[in-house]
Amino acid sequence: MRRFLTLAAVIVTALLLQTTVFSDVRLLGARPELMYLLTIVFAMLEGPSSGAITGFAGGMAQDFMLNQPKGITALTLTLLGYAVGLLRQYVVSPSPVLPVFVVAGGTFCGVLFYGLVSFLLGQFDSTALYLFRVAALSAVYNAILTPFVYPVLRRAAEASRSQRVVRW
Amino acid sequence: MVALVSVSLLTITVDYREGENGPLASLGRVALTVISPLQEVVTKVTHPIGNFFSTLVRLPAIRAENERLKDDVAELESQVATGVTDEQRLHELERVLELTQSLGPNVRTTAAEVIASGVSNFEWTITINKGSSQGVKLDLPVVASGKRLVGHVIRVAPDSSIVQLMVDPDSSVAGRLEISRTTGLLTGQGDRDMKMGLVDVSTEVQAGEQVVTAGYRISGGAQSLYPPGILIGTVSHVVPDVAALEKFITVSPAVDFSSLDIVLVVLSSGSR
Numbered sequence: 004m005r006r007f008l009t010l011a012a013v014i015v016t017a018l019l020l021q022t023t024v025f026s027d028v029r030l031l032g033a034r035p036e037l038m039y040l041l042t043i044v045f046a047m048l049e050g051p052s053s054g055a056i057t058g059f060a061g062g063m064a065q066d067f068m069l070n071q072p073k074g075i076t077a078l079t080l081t082l083l084g085y086a087v088g089l090l091r092q093y094v095v096s097p098s099p100v101l102p103v104f105v106v107a108g109g110t111f112c113g114v115l116f117y118g119l120v121s122f123l124l125g126q127f128d129s130t131a132l133y134l135f136r137v138a139a140l141s142a143v144y145n146a147i148l149t150p151f152v153y154p155v156l157r158r159a160a161e162a163s164r165s166q167r168v169v170r171w
Numbered sequence: 172m173v174a175l176v177s178v179s180l181l182t183i184t185v186d187y188r189e190g191e192n193g194p195l196a197s198l199g200r201v202a203l204t205v206i207s208p209l210q211e212v213v214t215k216v217t218h219p220i221g222n223f224f225s226t227l228v229r230l231p232a233i234r235a236e237n238e239r240l241k242d243d244v245a246e247l248e249s250q251v252a253t254g255v256t257d258e259q260r261l262h263e264l265e266r267v268l269e270l271t272q273s274l275g276p277n278v279r280t281t282a283a284e285v286i287a288s289g290v291s292n293f294e295w296t297i298t299i300n301k302g303s304s305q306g307v308k309l310d311l312p313v314v315a316s317g318k319r320l321v322g323h324v325i326r327v328a329p330d331s332s333i334v335q336l337m338v339d340p341d342s343s344v345a346g347r348l349e350i351s352r353t354t355g356l357l358t359g360q361g362d363r364d365m366k367m368g369l370v371d372v373s374t375e376v377q378a379g380e381q382v383v384t385a386g387y388r389i390s391g392g393a394q395s396l397y398p399p400g401i402l403i404g405t406v407s408h409v410v411p412d413v414a415a416l417e418k419f420i421t422v423s424p425a426v427d428f429s430s431l432d433i434v435l436v437v438l439s440s441g442s443r
Contacts, residue, residue, distance in 0.1 A: 015206070015209070018206065018290065019206070019209055019210060019213050020213075021290050022210055022287035022288055022289070022290050022298070023210055023213045023214045023217055023218075023286075023287050023288075024213070024217045024220075026287070026288035026289075027217075027218065027222065027224070027429075028224050032362045033292055034292060036292070051172070052172065055172045055175055056175070059175040059178070059179065062179070063179075063182070064202070065290055065291075066182075067198060067199045067202035067203075068199075068202065068203070068206070068289075068290040069289075069290060069291055069294060070294055070296065070325055070326070070333070070335065070341070071294075072182075072183050072186040072187040073182050073183070073186045073195050073199065074178075074179045074180065074181075074182030074183035074184075074186060075179075075183060077175075077178075077179040077182065078176060078179035078180060078183065081172070081175045081176055081179055082176065085172050114292075118293070121293070124183070124187065127293070128293075128339075128340030128341050129293060129340050129360075129361060133361065137292040137293070141292060
């Protein structure tokens, strides 16, 4: 229950920030993709199944704000969350900058995948060049935001764990 | 994981087939109803802050603009002396224009605040704080002050609605070139200038020429979304191409969409 509430609060906050603050503060015309950032960070912290669930919930929430067939973002982020969660298990690096690179790469691939799916559904009206530009810019923007967002999300994730491990 | 992917795919399929009348579309309206009051509050608080930061980013540009404006003021001051007669002529012209441009005598509009913008990098929309309880309906035109076109309503909730901007790649507007009176079709290209197609090659077009909405009506009931004579923008580029079948024209919109605060929804234009 607690987990559910945390997830809902984080997703609504991300949606609100995405549509208000970050529509004013842009990086060369592009805004960040907070829902992608959120999914990737949760997947890194909690593993593939949590990543997939976060991605699905966040993606679905975002889809209801869009004028596209609903579900494209949900599909993208479910797969993204799962993939990042899986990959994370094979990377043994204590480096504190790792999340920044994972977020950048994940966002880039995720946005491209989203563009591809909406193109296949005949819903993509922009050019491929624009897609690459947006993917690159939002990846950079997300990477910049990661150092600020990561600690907050980590605390949220830790606080929402249902079984707390007590160490002696 | 497999379940989630299947649900996503199912949702895409259902929504794709059902369109605007399906159960998912109504869920979308519920989502809009829930989130728009929150957006309004957040915007009220953060808009000044956002403005501050975007101003910082644009500081060099603003400085340059300031210089340019100072020059302009100096030039204009010298013209003021001779400007009185011109002014009278302008007023007269404006009155004439008013007649041809007017939205009609019984225009009803409602002013709405912009409370949020689209969530994605691939859609150009804004959310406004007026909805069906204030008379806003699907497809109604939305204009900014000075009779400049913004876009049209694509989703309505009780107290908020989503407006698709005319620069959205999904949006097309029939436009008329002011000097040659030729019509063409303007398609949005996102952050780049709009493209104006279907204009005959023989048409004389100059950069800086104004483009207004054409507002057609075909016998049989089909008519354009927008009333005629609303300013869309000015021609920014004409590519001379002798071999092409149509002229390649780009039009820069009259509205700066990043700084929209208040818009007018045209509820009824008399002619509709």
